[in-house]
Amino acid sequence: MGLWIPFTILAAFMQAWRNAFQNRLSKDVSTAGVTLARFIWASPLAGFYLWLLYRWETAPMPAFTGSFILLIVLASIAQIIATALMVVLFRKRNYAIGVGLAKSEAVIAAVLGALFFAAPLSPLAWAGVLIGALAFWLMTNPGALREVSFGTLLTGLGSGLAFALTTLWVREASLLLGLPFLYSAAWVLLCVIATQTLMLLAWLLLREPHTLIALWQRPKLVFAISLFSCIGSLGWFTAMSLETVALVKTLGQIEVLFTLMISARWFREKLNGRDLAGLGLIVVGALCVMLA
Structure with a gap:
């Protein structure tokens, strides 16, 4: 079993719980505030993890080139946008479906990776992409096929696209460092989270100081949101330093299963047959890409 697989499963599990806590916070705090909650305590946690790595075994210090810094900034902005759009999705439909819509990320990452990041897909993998697209359609369109919620559709696609770009740029940044995979992932994690925290703090201090009080x-x-986010991001970044984004993100769709369990047991939300079919197809699509 590839080492990237347990890191991906860990990331998916932690992300499911982080989303659940974010969903609860979104009832009382603005979108920008919920987004900041994901990062505000994650920076010291990521720094502590990096310190532990160097205490455990010595490794070279990284060289931060202009290309690396640009990728970090782009990934930071993209993830902020993606998280904010997902919080908007929470308010459009219920918790499980909001997360399911954002999972278009896996489909978009596979397509972008094949077109622009030298990661071509086999026929079986493309079948998985198409199945994922069908699942996305089913979950976005709760009624008849002609009754499409374009606002939810665009928000979900926007969130998925921003998450996909984040992961692709994070992988490129990690590869640029040329360090052992644990160290490169940890450095990228710390740089991204620190950049995001500074951006959001500055925004909220200027525009929404009351949100910081909240x-x-x-x-x-x-x-709790910061802790689960940090561990989840650590899992994603480490897995993507070992394997291509398309494979990591398609396996990572098992987060949907964790989300279903949390949604049913914690939020007491019920899904209809169409929703369950869409979520089931996401899993099938992920398996197709993995088997490819």
Whole structure:
């Protein structure tokens, strides 16, 4: 079994719980505030993890080139946009479907990877992409086929595209460092999270200072979001330093299964047959790409 597989499963599990906590926080805090909660405590956690790595075994220090810095900035902005759009999805439909819509990321990452990042797909892998697209259609369109919610569709596609670009740029940044995979993933994680935290703090200080107060009043929930986000991102970044984004993200769609369990047991939400069919097809699509 490739080492990237357990890291991906860990990331999917942690991300499912992070999304659940973000969904709860979104009831009381603005979209920008919920997005910041993902990063605000993650920077010191990522820094502590990196310190532990160097205490465990010595490794070279990285050289931060202009190309690396550009990729970090692009990935940071893209992930902020993706997270904000996913929070908007939480408010458009229920929790499980909001996450399911954002999972168009896997389909988009596969297409972009094949077209622009030298990661061509086999026929079976393309079948998985098409099945994922069908699942996305089913979950976006809750009624008859002609009754498409274009607002939800565009928001979901936007979130998926931004997440896909984030992962592709993160992998490129990790490869540029040329360090052992644990160290390159940890450095990219710290740089991305620190950049995102500074961007969002500056925005909220200027535009929504009351949101910072709201986050301060919910310390346990904010810390839980940051903790699960940090561990989840660590899993994603490490897996993507070992394997292509398309494979990592298609296997990562098992997050949908974790999401279903959380949705049913914690939020007491019920899914109709169409929703379940779409979520099931996401899993089938992921398996097709993995078997390819």
